[in-house]
């Protein structure tokens with residue numbers, strides 16, 4: 149993309165309503181614009197980030213055998229009357245009426261809808277297990293929408309639902325999801341620690357929240373640093389083998405990790421002092437086993453091996469896709485701007501032409517740009533060098549390829565790594581090889 153042609157409206161003034169770094173930076177860098185309280189439009193660079201996050205989530209959900217569907221944002225109130233949640237959900241639910249006076253709602257989550265879809269098509273235990281997910285906008289009328297996309301009212305969530313014949317099967321589904329989530333967050337370039345969460349009336353210990361560590365997080369967190377040191381992408385886990393899944397699950401749950409809601413001083417005292425980590429975190433994912441809560445209340449049954457019908461066990465699994473864009477920035481920025489992890493950055497690198505109109509500069513820039521015009525941002529504007537440096541730092545491109553008249557004459561460029569500030573004097577070929 150040529151910056152001279154791009155819609156990339158950076159802001160000079162920090163908007164007064166933005167209290168935290170990620171919100172300020174997303175507005176300043178032109179990633180989002182607020183259109184109503186807690187509701188945002190995603191501008192081109194922001195949308196690229198959102199799509200990158202989505203794609204990683206999708207690949208890792210597919211990898212554990214979950215299948216993608218797409219359910220609508222609008223749901224019929226009758227569906228929620230069947231589970232009893234229409235009244236129970238309260239004021240976070242946006243309720244709508246159509247022209248015939250029929251009650252609808254803008255979905256805050258999809259347990260009822262997926263249970264209904266599942267129930268109308270799956271008839272036998274032989275068709276289980278099944279895991280379905282979608283990536284769709286949700287609406288929750290939050291009392292205090294704040295921190296930009298981190299607590300929006302309309303937000304993008306990946307929500308998955310599993311259906312199993314037995315409790316043991318549901319546990320295996322839960323563990324596969326935990327693995328998928330750990331891999332998602334690692335690929336996204338953020339640390340998200342899985343922590344024991346409340347199970348409410350369901351009971352048991354199959355509820356975990358994934359928290360990105362950041363001082364502005366809304367939850368207090370306590371965890372064993374052993375959880376930070378694992379490489380989940382390198383760990384071989386056979387998702388079809390319950391023993392392999394159990395071994396993996398112990399590697400996670402053997403280490404203490406809890407939010408302030410579930411914190412247990414006695415268990416915490418067992419963690420060696422040098423491994424104790426305390427701080428704040430942002431909830432970016434949540435996995436939850438809830439048994440037959442919806443299949444029973446909505447009357448969804450399949451026939452068992454003995455012909456006797458039963459209610460399948462379910463779990464639900466959410467990732468805050470749009471919240472992650474903010475959470476990643478919260479965990480990865482400096483005074484100059486955003487520092488995107490490579491995997492989510494809107495562009496792999498920015499090319500900064502320090503002297504547009506200079507023959508050597510233009511030639512080198514065009515040559516580099518032509519290698520991958522979809523994934524490189526070419527700053528070909530006639531602005532001063534200082535403006536380009538500042539904008540590139542603000543936008544957080546992982547690499548900056550800086551092309552000035554002196555080096556260009558000799559076919560050389562300067563490559564800057566945004567995260568470390570390291571600079572390299574390289575030929576064009578070397579620079580392209582280094583950014584990968």
Ligand code: ATP
Nearest residue numbers: 297298299300303305431432433434466467468471
């Ligand atoms: P929170 O505790 O932050 O209100 P939640 O526990 O109500 O979140 P879940 O129902 O667990 O949220 O939804 C799954 C995921 O959706 C959350 O882990 C979070 O990442 C994301 N999410 C929830 N509410 C919002 C929101 N208002 N804006 C953006 N993302 C959200």
Ligand code: MG
Nearest residue numbers: 240288290299
């Ligand atoms: Mg909430």
Ligand code: MG
Nearest residue numbers: 345357431434
């Ligand atoms: Mg929560």
Ligand code: MG
Nearest residue numbers: 357431433434
């Ligand atoms: Mg939650």
